[in-house]
Amino acid sequence: MLRLLSFTVFLATWWIAALIAGPAKLPPPPIVLAAMMTEARSGALFLNLGVTLARVALAFTLAMSLGSAIGYLMGRVRLANRLGDPWLILLLNLPALVVIVLAYIWAGLTEVAAIAAIAINKLPTAVVTLREGTRALDAALDEMATVFAIPRWRAFRHVVLPQLAPYIAAAARSGLSLVWKIVLVAELLGRPNGVGFEIGVAFQLFDIPLLLAYSLSFAAVVLVIETALVQPFEARLSRWRPRAA
C-alpha cells in the first residue's frame, strides 16, 4: 500500500514538473508510456532489456564467485592477504571508465571484453566485504568443528557459510547496484544493443521520451529483481535471528 502511495507521489511530481519544464525537456508520463509501448510492440524493448540482464547476470555471477573465493582466501591466509592487498587497492580505486576502455582496446569490442570489464569493476568490493566477513569468523566455533571432527566441507557449509551469509548478501546488494550502473556505460561505449546502447542512441537523437522509456523500464526491472529476489534471500538468511535487523 505504502509502495503504491509513493509510486503515485512519484508520478504526480513527474507530471507537475513536466508541466512546468515543458514537454521538450521533460515529457509527461503518457508520452513516455507511448514510446515504451512502441518499443515493446516492436520487441526491441524486451530484446535490449534481455541482453542487458544477461550481461548483468554473467558479470555479477563471475565477480561474486571469484570475489568471494579471493576474499575468503585473503581473510584466512596471511600471505594471500599480503600479496593481494596492493592489487585490491589498485582495483578499488581504478575508475570504471578506465577499465572499460582498456578492456575494449585490448580485447576488442566484444562481449567477453564487456562482461570482463563489468566483472572487474565489481570484483574488489566483493573481495573486501568477504575478507572482512572471514576475519570476523568465530574462532570458538572453528574449534568446536575441529574437536568434533566435522568433515571439512560439512563444516564449511554449516559452520562457516552461515557466518559469511550476511557479508555475501551485503556484497551482492552493493555489487548489484554497481553492476546496474556500469553495465550501461559498457554498452554505451562498445556494444550494438542493450539498454545502454539505446540510451546512447536516444541521447544523440535528443529523443527524450525514448531515453526515459528505456531508463524507466530498466529501473522497473531492477526494482522487481531487488524485491523479488534479493530481499527474500536476505530475509531467509537471517530467519534464525530472534529479531531481524
Next chain:
Amino acid sequence: MQLEVDIESKTFENAAGGRQHVLAGINFCLGAGEVGVFVGPSGCGKSTMLKILAGLDHDFSGRVSRPAGARLGMVFQEPRLLPWRSVEENVRLVAPHADDAKLSALFTILELNAHRSHFPGELSLGLARRVALARAFAIDPDFLILDEPLASLDEALAARLREQIATLVGSRPVTTLLVTHNLDDAVRLGDRLFFLSARPARILADVPIRTPRNARGDAEIAAIKIDIARRINGDRIERDAS
C-alpha cells in the same frame, strides 16, 4: 581407552613480548571409563590444559597419547552451539549417523524433547548447556571433556544437570575429564580428583574415590570431603571451592 598425559610445560607469549608460564607439570593417566575431575583456582590454566588435551593446541612441550580414532566429545564452557541451526540440527551436525531412537533417548534424559526445533538464541544458559551435552554424547564418545559444565547455573539447576551427567556417564563406559572449581561437584561425579596449583599449574594431589558414584549419599560425600581436606594439608581447597 586410556589417556596418558605428560605435559612438561606450556608457555604463552603475551602482547608485551614477555613469556607467561601457564602449565608446569601435568602428568597423569586416566583408565578406560574413568571419570577424572580437575579442581583448581580460576585462571590457573585449566582451559589451556583442556585445549591441549582436545588436540586444539599443539604448541607445548610434553606428550599426550590417546588411541588413534578415539571419538572425542566436548562440552565447552560457553555452549558453542550454531545459532543458525535448531537444537536437533546442532546435534545431528556432529552425529549424522546417529539413529532416531538413540537421539530420542538422549533428549529424554536431558529433558530437551520440547526444545528440538528451537534455535539456540531462544534457550536459557541451562538449556543450551544441556544441548551441548546432548551433542557431546550423540557421537558415542570414547573420550569426553567437560569444561565447567555446571558453572553459572543456580543450585537447583546445577544439581539436576549433575544428575543427568552422572546418568549419561554411567550409561556407557567413557573416559571423562571434567573441570570444575566446585569441590562438591567434583566429589559427586569423579572417580579420581586431581588438585591443581595456581598458575603455572601443576598437579598437587591425585585422590581416588573408592565408593561407587551411585552409592555416595550425603554422609559419604561429607566424609570424602573431610578426608580430602585432611590430605591436602589444611582447609585451603575447601575455602577456594566454597
